[in-house]
Amino acid sequence: MKKAQIGYYRRSSRLKFDSSHSTLRLVEMASQFLRSTNSRYVAGVLAALGAGSAVYTLTPQQLQAKSEVDAATIKKIEEAYAKLNGPEGAKCKSLLKKHLTKEVVEKLKTKRTKVGATLYDCIRSGVYNLDAGVGVYAPDAEAYTLFAPLFDKIIEDYHGFSPKQKQPPVDLGEGKTKEFPPLDPKGKYIKSTRIRCGRSLKGYPFNPCLTQDNYLEMEGKVKKAFSEYSDKELKGKYYPLDGMGKDTQKQLIADHFLFKEGDRHLQYANACNFWPKGRGIFHNNDKTFLIWVNEEDHMRIISMQEGSDVGAVLDRLIKGVRGIEKQVPFSRDDRLGWLTFCPTNLGSTVRASVHIALPKLAARKDFIEICEKLNLQVRGIHGEHSDSVGGVYDISNKARLGLSEYQAVKQMYDGVKKLIEMEEKQK
Ligand SMILES: Nc1ncnc2c1ncn2[C@@H]1O[C@H](COP(=O)(O)OP(=O)(O)OP(=O)(O)O)[C@@H](O)[C@H]1O
Structure with missing residues (x-):
């Protein structure tokens, strides 16, 4: 039945x-x-x-709504294709443009997920933001399978993860954190270390399909879960964004603790509806363990501290993740691992990063190329789409899918270790 x-x-x-x-x-x-x-x-x-x-x-x-997509939406999808491939889209290099072929449009334009999301919901952000690197978001978990002819190609291109591959089982690195002693014990290069992962609450679609009541209900559920933390290091308080003073919010962002506001990629993906309702941040007293609520993903679980002790940061993240998953079930796909709004974060969802200054190496023209060869991603210090300040870069593992959480941290660890060796040898 x-x-x-x-x-x-x-x-x-x-x-x-x-x-x-x-x-x-x-x-x-x-x-x-x-x-x-x-x-x-x-x-x-x-x-x-x-x-x-x-x-x-x-x-x-x-x-x-019936299963058929209405004519106005189909027209928008067709216009989106024409824009990407017309004069306006001439300089667009996104994976969306590359993989949204005429055949894919024809195959997918009449499809709609059970919660009513269409192909247009997946591609909207990349159609408005022609400078995007990827340009697609999944409006709900089902989008990854219903719109697979588009998502699979983008996932394969971005992660090198073919439709036949499967995310390995969860391995957060329990019992192995001793393999990650401080990368820079004298504190010459690394300012701080951070590891984050994303989680989606089982049973809820992603941002564009959430109602205000969903946001508030989800916030209530996770707030309750946070109050169950008994570990002294993790215990903290939840601060809703709704009602938070602008100065407090600005300071938390400047100090790298809180998510920024007004990201146009997320806005055009319809990820900021009802803002700031249901959004907020939980953190412990020292701000070394933090959870973002309902920003890009339902949850971003973060462990961070000054210095380069990757093992200590990972230990704390593991405790934090284990604590919360006892309280709230998360969406996981057998093939894609932990499900996230953006396909770049699927799988392990782990981004392990250091804020690091490598003055000699960074002066080389091939600095970014060197990092890419080591499977490292380079960002500015105020996050994605920001610039380096004072020669400090945010360097992290590039891969998130097709490797375990432990392997993702190790990718950053081994790569950054190599960069430091190169910096020391550089004339
Ligand atoms: N190693 C680090 N030390 C201190 N702050 C960091 C470190 N890595 C990232 N941050 C800060 O975390 C905040 C969020 O960064 P950012 O948005 O780039 O990454 P993210 O949280 O991994 O999410 P996404 O990849 O979806 O953008 C920014 O303020 C950034 O400066």
């Missing part, structure tokens, strides 16, 4: 579906039910469909 359980504000009710009903039929029946009850929102549709079950929040518009 397939069952869809529908609850909405103030009242709740149940609908039972026969196992012969297709997903589309379930959505239609839920839609009828919605009209008959005249409620404004359906707050949860739990449909045990095949292997997976999911709780999604749907707006009436989403529910009432």
Whole structure:
């Protein structure tokens, strides 16, 4: 027996579906039910469909939609293709432009996920931001499979991860953190070390499909989970963005603790709806363990500290992740690993970075090339799309998918170790 359980504000009710009903039929029946009850929102549709079950929040518009994509959206998709391939898109080098072929457009333009997301939701950001490197986001977990002809190509190109490959099992590095003693014990080059990972709450779509009530509900759930931390090092407080003073927010951003606001790539991906509702940051007293809530991903779990003790930073991250996953279940795909909004973060979701000054090496014309050969990514010190300040760079592992969390940290560790050796030998 397939069952869809529908609850909405103030009242709740149940609908039972026969196992012969297709997903589309379930959505239609839920839609009828919605009209008959005249409620404004359906707050949860739990449909045990095949292997997976999911709780999604749907707006009436989403529910009432048929599987066909409306003509206006199809037109937008076709116009997007024309823009990318016309004079305006001449300088665009994004993976979106490269892989959104005419065939892919034709195949995918009429598809819609169960929560109502279309191809346009996936590509919107890259169509507005022609300077994007990638240009796509997944509006919900299902988008990775429904729109696979586009996502798989981009994932393969970015990560070198073919559709036949599978993310290895989770290995956070428990029992192995001693392999990462301080990279720069004398503190000559490295200012600070940070390791972050992303997590999505099971049962919720990603940003563009979330309602304000979803955001608030998710915030409530994770806040409760944070209060369960008993470890002294991890204990802290949650600070909602809604109501946070502008000065406090600015300082937290300047000190590298909080996410920035107004990223145009995220804005055009419809990731900033209802901002700042449901967004916030949890941190311990020392600001060495932090969790971002509902920015790009539902959660970004972060461990950071001054200096270069990668092992200590990883130890703390492991404790933090283990603590929270006992409280809230996360979305994981058998092939793609931990699911994230941006396909560049799939898999391990780990970005381990150091803020490092390498004056001699960085002066070389081939500095970026050297880093790339070591599988390292170079950013400015105020995050992605920022510049180096005072010769300090943010250097991290490049790969996130196709390797375990431990291997991702090791990629950064080994690469940065090599860079320091080269700096010391450089005349
Ligand atoms: N090793 C580090 N030490 C101190 N701060 C860091 C370090 N690495 C990154 N940060 C800071 O973390 C903040 C977020 O950086 P950024 O947005 O580039 O990366 P991210 O959190 O990994 O997410 P994404 O890759 O999605 O952009 C920025 O303020 C950045 O300066």
